[in-house]
Amino acid sequence: MDKTEILKQYLPDAAAPVIAKWIDYFQCEFKVSRNRGTKFGDYRSPFDGKGHRISVNYNLNAYAFLVTTVHEFAHLYTWDQHQHKAKPHGTEWKSNFKRMMKPFFDLEIFPPDIKRAISNYLDNPAASSCSDLTLFRALKNYDVKEALVISVEKIPANGLFKWKDGRVFRREELLRKRYRCVEVSTNRVYLFNPVAEVELVKAS
Ligand SMILES: [Zn+2]
Structure with missing residues (x-):
């Protein structure tokens, strides 16, 4: 590789x-x-x-x-x-x-x-x-805690998830074939593949 x-x-x-x-x-x-x-x-x-x-x-x-x-x-x-x-x-x-x-x-x-x-x-x-x-x-703070890996499509609407680099996103609606997700710390919008594996973040 x-x-x-x-x-x-x-x-x-x-x-x-x-x-x-x-x-x-x-x-x-x-x-x-x-x-x-x-x-x-x-x-x-x-x-x-x-x-x-x-x-x-x-x-x-x-x-x-x-x-x-x-x-x-x-x-x-x-x-x-x-x-x-x-x-x-x-x-x-x-x-x-x-x-x-x-x-x-x-x-x-x-x-x-x-x-x-x-x-x-x-x-x-x-x-x-x-x-x-x-x-x-x-x-x-960006260490993975009690990792629960699931795909983006299984994150509940408005639920939070963590990407592999530690950034936290909120899952919003499906746009065509991708989910609109907002990075919580910057409010920037990203599109995620529904089957991308992420880590569920439990609401505190
Ligand atoms: Zn040194």
């Missing part, structure tokens, strides 16, 4: 081709890893004949997977520029992370709450580890 297609299983669709390009451009060995309780991702600089290596936990939701991937690529790029002269989460890393996050902001991949959490994170000079708590709490 093509690299982009594989990455789409973990990342928001629009982000996959960008990350695939980075993997090639930086000649990075990119691995989807088992869950490591203590960290979401990992970067290793070239050593002993091996090139750049990045691994990201498989069980992160698409947004958390993307943020972690960009975080690690910012380590890679900072290494290329400065090697040992830059601190792991110092000013060089921060400015690279900010720069490398930009294409995904431009693609409007993130829902508003995550966008806000990332912007705060980028402006907060105290953030010093690979996992900022406020940011990851915002990302965690």
